[in-house]
Amino acid sequence: xxxxxxxxxxxxxxxxxxxxxxxxxxxxxxxxxxxxxxxxxxxxxxxxxxxxxxxxxxxxxxxxxxxxxxxxxxxxxxxxxxxxxxxxxxxxxxxxxxxxxxxxxxxxxxxxxxxxxxxxxxxxxxxxxxxxxxxxxxxxxxxxxxxxxxxxxxxxxxxxxxxxxxxxxxxxxxxxxxxxxxxxxxxxxxxxxxxxxxxxxxxxxxxxxxxxxxxxxxxxxxxxxxxxxxxxxxxxxxxxxxxxxxxxxxxxxxxxxxxxxxxxxxxxxxxxxxxxxxxxxxxxxxxxxxxxxxxxxxxxxxxxxxxxxxxxxxxxxxxxxxxxxxxxxxxxxxxxxxxxxxxxxxxxxxxxxxxxxxxxxxxxxxxxxxxxxxxxxxxxxxxxxxxxxxxxxxxxxxxxxxxxxxxxxxxxxxxxxxxxxxxxxxxxxxxxxxxxxxxxxxxxxxxxxxxxxxxxxxxxxxxxxxxxxxxxxxxxxxxxxxxxxxxxxxxxxxxxxxxxxxxxxx
Amino acid sequence: xxxxxxxxxxxxxxxxxxxxxxxxxxxxxxxxxxxxxxxxxxxxxxxxxxxxxxxxxxxxxxxxxxxxxxxxxxxxxxxxxxxxxxxxxxxxxxxxxxxxxxxxxxxxxxxxxxxxxxxxxxxxxxxxxxxxxxxxxxxxxxxxxxxxxxxxxxxxxxxxxxxxxxxxxxxxxxxxxxxxxxxxxxxxxxxxxxxxxxxxxxxxxxxxxxxxxxxxxxxxxxxxxxxxxxxxxxxxxxxxxxxxxxxxxxxxxxxxxxxxxxxxxxxxxxxxxxxxxxxxxxxxxxxxxxxxxxxxxxxxxxxxxxxxxxxxxxxxxxxxxxxxxxxxxxxxxxxxxxxxxxxxxxxxxxxxxxxxxxxxxxxxxxxxxxxxxxxxxxxxxxxxxxxxxxxxxxxxxxxxxxxxxxxxxxxxxxxxxxxxx
Numbered sequence: 001x002x003x004x005x006x007x008x009x010x011x012x013x014x015x016x017x018x019x020x021x022x023x024x025x026x027x028x029x030x031x032x033x034x035x036x037x038x039x040x041x042x043x044x045x046x047x048x049x050x051x052x053x054x055x056x057x058x059x060x061x062x063x064x065x066x067x068x069x070x071x072x073x074x075x076x077x078x079x080x081x082x083x084x085x086x087x088x089x090x091x092x093x094x095x096x097x098x099x100x101x102x103x104x105x106x107x108x109x110x111x112x113x114x115x116x117x118x119x120x121x122x123x124x125x126x127x128x129x130x131x132x133x134x135x136x137x138x139x140x141x142x143x144x145x146x147x148x149x150x151x152x153x154x155x156x157x158x159x160x161x162x163x164x165x166x167x168x169x170x171x172x173x174x175x176x177x178x179x180x181x182x183x184x185x186x187x188x189x190x191x192x193x194x195x196x197x198x199x200x201x202x203x204x205x206x207x208x209x210x211x212x213x214x215x216x217x218x219x220x221x222x223x224x225x226x227x228x229x230x231x232x233x234x235x236x237x238x239x240x241x242x243x244x245x246x247x248x249x250x251x252x253x254x255x256x257x258x259x260x261x262x263x264x265x266x267x268x269x270x271x272x273x274x275x276x277x278x279x280x281x282x283x284x285x286x287x288x289x290x291x292x293x294x295x296x297x298x299x300x301x302x303x304x305x306x307x308x309x310x311x312x313x314x315x316x317x318x319x320x321x322x323x324x325x326x327x328x329x330x331x332x333x334x335x336x337x338x339x340x341x342x343x344x345x346x347x348x349x350x351x352x353x354x355x356x357x358x359x360x361x362x363x364x365x366x367x368x369x370x371x372x373x374x375x376x377x378x379x380x381x382x383x384x385x386x387x388x389x390x391x392x393x394x395x396x397x398x399x400x401x402x403x404x405x406x407x408x409x410x411x412x413x414x415x416x417x418x419x420x421x422x423x424x425x426x427x428x429x430x431x432x433x434x435x436x437x438x439x440x441x442x443x444x445x446x447x448x449x450x451x452x453x454x455x456x457x458x459x460x461x462x463x464x465x466x467x468x469x470x471x472x473x474x475x476x477x478x479x480x481x482x483x484x485x486x487x488x489x490x491x492x493x494x495x496x497x498x499x500x501x502x503x504x505x506x
Numbered sequence: 507x508x509x510x511x512x513x514x515x516x517x518x519x520x521x522x523x524x525x526x527x528x529x530x531x532x533x534x535x536x537x538x539x540x541x542x543x544x545x546x547x548x549x550x551x552x553x554x555x556x557x558x559x560x561x562x563x564x565x566x567x568x569x570x571x572x573x574x575x576x577x578x579x580x581x582x583x584x585x586x587x588x589x590x591x592x593x594x595x596x597x598x599x600x601x602x603x604x605x606x607x608x609x610x611x612x613x614x615x616x617x618x619x620x621x622x623x624x625x626x627x628x629x630x631x632x633x634x635x636x637x638x639x640x641x642x643x644x645x646x647x648x649x650x651x652x653x654x655x656x657x658x659x660x661x662x663x664x665x666x667x668x669x670x671x672x673x674x675x676x677x678x679x680x681x682x683x684x685x686x687x688x689x690x691x692x693x694x695x696x697x698x699x700x701x702x703x704x705x706x707x708x709x710x711x712x713x714x715x716x717x718x719x720x721x722x723x724x725x726x727x728x729x730x731x732x733x734x735x736x737x738x739x740x741x742x743x744x745x746x747x748x749x750x751x752x753x754x755x756x757x758x759x760x761x762x763x764x765x766x767x768x769x770x771x772x773x774x775x776x777x778x779x780x781x782x783x784x785x786x787x788x789x790x791x792x793x794x795x796x797x798x799x800x801x802x803x804x805x806x807x808x809x810x811x812x813x814x815x816x817x818x819x820x821x822x823x824x825x826x827x828x829x830x831x832x833x834x835x836x837x838x839x840x841x842x843x844x845x846x847x848x849x850x851x852x853x854x855x856x857x858x859x860x861x862x863x864x865x866x867x868x869x870x871x872x873x874x875x876x877x878x879x880x881x882x883x884x885x886x887x888x889x890x891x892x893x894x895x896x897x898x899x900x901x902x903x904x905x906x907x908x909x910x911x912x913x914x915x916x917x918x919x920x921x922x923x924x925x926x927x
Contacts, residue, residue: 019510019512022510023510026510042509043509044509044510044511045509045510045511046510046511046512046513047510047511047512047513047514048513048514049514052513052514054521055521058521058524059524067523067524067527068524068527069524069527069528069530069531070528070567071521071524072521072523072524072525072526072527072528072529073528073565073619075521075524075525075528076525076528076621077619077621079621080620080621080622099509106514163527167527167531171567174567174569175567175568175569176569176570177569178569178570179570318583318584319584320583320584320586321582321583321584321585322584322586323584326584329581329582329583394583394584395583395584395585395586396581396582396583396585397581397582397585397588398579398580398581399579399580399581399582399594400577400578400579401577401578401579401580401596402576402577403574403575403576403577404577406596407593407594407595407596408593408594408595408596409591409592409593410588410589410590410591410592410593410594411579411590412590413585413588413589413590414585415590417590418590422581425579425580425581426581428579429579429580429581435572436570436571436572437570437571437572439570456570458576459576460576460577460578461575461576461577462572462573462575462576462577462578463572463573463574463575463576464570464571464572464573465570465571465572465573465574466573467568467569467570467571468568468570470568471568471569471570474568
């Protein structure tokens with residue numbers, strides 16, 4: 001930050017924002033972001049009140065959400081925490097849409113507004129537009145329309161079928177929403193107009209499909225030979241909600257549509273769950289870089305910078321494991337440091353870096369970072385780019401916790417022997433496939449009592465939590481007949497079964 | 507090019523629907539919490555919001571996740587002394603998954619979900635039990651009308667409220683105070699000058715100096731403004747409830763051994779409702795608690811609801827006490843008198859006749875309203891039989907047998923009908 005660069009006058013001396021000043025800061029931030037080659041959706045900045053921010057928080061960032069009690073619960077507790085000053089609402093909420101909507105809260109000071117613009121409107125925005133998961137799995141141009149469609153559809157159902165009936169279905173779908181995701185197959189693009197048209201046709205079509213499967217007139221030959229051998233579905237299905245939507249015997253068409261809505265929204269958020277470290281790291285790296293550039297050009301004051309840095313430092317703080325505030329690895333801290341580290345490796349690599357990252361040492365940092373941002377998710381990003389230096393800086397250590405042993409083993413620490421192990425363990429930690437139990441639709445007793453069997457395949461002998469007793473009731477409510485979950489160990493033996501009988505018809 | 511949109515004005519209360527849904531969903535738990543609250547609240551303290559806490563496990567939404575056990579590997583930051591291959595004891599209470607302690611930063615127990623109900627929501631839940639018709643609910647929850655009354659003067663306000671006389675008086679005082687010292691000095695110097703002029707010429711330095719000094723002082727005096735924004739006084743007006751007359755409410759309860767906790771709870775609700783009604787109508791209300799078994803005494807609220815006596819029941823003792831309190835402290839031309847009596851109907855049977863006599867002659871003539879509730883699941887008791895006679899004599903005497911809380915409202919119907927007429 002040499003003095004000679006400071007030829008410009010600061011944009012503002014105050015910390016009170018005005019529309020005019022936001023416009024000016026945005027202009028400069030946009031220019032700098034553009035010079036760094038960030039490619040983004042058009043930006044829409046929305047000034048909102050604290051209450052509206054809490055709204056956005058409680059509806060998991062959906063700008064238009066259907067109504068459900070769980071959002072009310074979130075709002076109530078967010079409001080309580082905010083009013084008692086236990087949490088700030090300073091940071092971003094940004095919608096993965098085209099144009100990209102970023103919220104600025106009116107209570108924030110001017111430096112905070114600039115920070116949010118750089119972080120959300122340019123950092124996250126460019127991530128949404130370029131990361132492969134987002135480009136393949138979400139449709140930024142139609143999400144708002146779809147959410148609006150969903151909201152209106154559910155409201156219509158409430159008037160037509162009663163709030164309680166709708167709430168029941170939604171409760172059950174929410175219980176399964178993490179299992180309403182296609183992990184490998186790209187879902188078709190969303191469009192409100194199409195949805196509306198299709199929804200009408202689908203209503204009849206779906207029902208006819210279901211009827212086909214459950215045709216009750218038995219043909220003799222079939223019952224004798226095939227039914228015992230043929231399993232339906234022929235292969236296990238990972239998308240439980242999808243399977244229910246298409247096959248549950250008793251659901252009404254509108255109920256299927258609601259299952260579909262929850263499933264679609266869950267799918268939309270799936271990439272965000274897989275790229276938390278990268279996404280936040282990328283956005284934090286850019287707000288830091290852009291605002292520093294702003295300062296270097298003399299466009300903001302020392303006071304502005306102090307306020308920004310204080311807030312930035314809080315965000316990227318990483319308490320140690322034995323600190324009472326420790327709650328796992330802070331994605332902002334890990335992400336920001338990894339991004340900064342990639343730039344360091346490109347610009348001033350050490351011998352160690354050259355050994356570990358021969359292909360990126362001395363390369364163009366911006367190009368390398370863009371490549372990383374576009375082509376990875378948390379799991380692979382950490383596996384690829386976590387450097388020994390960072391492992392040392394964080395003083396990371398890996399533990400192995402096996403319930404057959406009385407003690408926990410430290411399997412690796414931040415030394416030469418441990419880098420690979422720490423890196424692969426941390427990478428696996430961000431694999432959603434490991435974190436969530438692997439539960440798939442296994443079979444349906446189509447010719448008999450119509451019961452549904454789900455199969456939980458244990459990973460490293462980790463059992464299913466007892467909350468499954470509650471979740472299975474929701475599955476049974478959607479399915480309409482008996483439901484069973486078999487927990488299968490690595491030797492393919494059923495070790496535990498959860499069952500729930502068909503809900504009584506109303 | 508960015509678009510900047512000001513959304514602050516639209517979308518207020520967007521979460522209201524979700525909030526209502528949340529409240530409806532947990533109505534049972536909230537009601538339970540409110541019941542506890544009512545037990546703790548004073549009779550006069552019904553008219554505000556409340557902090558509600560319901561068990562967290564009820565509000566949580568289940569989903570499939572891993573349980574304890576199995577084998578897991580984790581990376582943590584901040585290693586201090588561990589070496590590869592170290593064995594460390596397993597930390598208590600968990601796998602070290604770093605998801606615990608989610609609620610511990612809220613200062614509440616981790617098992618409770620705590621939130622605030624607004625006053626309206628609280629009353630809504632409170633009324634729900636009582637099965638009040640909507641008309642009555644509105645009547646109870648509306649805030650009394652107020653009118654603006656003068657309340658002195660302020661130094662800030664609306665230009666149309668400027669009080670000219672006050673402002674100018676203030677200005678005059680300020681002028682006098684600020685100019686005083688200068689005027690005093692001026693007077694002195696002028697005398698001095700007259701003195702000097704007898705011996706000196708106008709052109710002498712000392713005279714010129716004095717003249718300059720006089721000029722200076724005159725300027726200073728001139729510079730004190732005639733009126734300053736500091737002098738301005740505005741008429742102040744505040745909201746005041748439309749004045750009504752005052753009321754006294756007598757709560758009479760049988761505290762003999764036969765009244766259990768449950769009966770007392772019902773009685774308490776009844777008294778609360780009556781009080782709430784009275785606060786809508788009267789600005790100033792006093793409550794007199796009279797508890798009785800064979801002897802009656804005036805007690806405070808705490809004792810009234812929580813003390814437990816044994817022995818028989820002589821209702822007339824309470825009525826006698828009430829009559830004498832009215833006589834001593836509440837002259838009927840100044841006070842509207844309401845009475846609510848709760849009992850299980852038990853009475854020493856020779857006493858009931860005395861009660862009738864007291865009511866007919868010493869009490870009912872002075873009362874706006876007398877309500878008697880008999881809280882018993884059994885047959886009517888002897889007090890009831892006698893009270894029926896009183897009811898036939900007096901319009902404003904209402905009696906009702908209550909078995910459960912929802913029976914309370916009908917007792918009030920009559921009262922509200924009268925108000926509407």
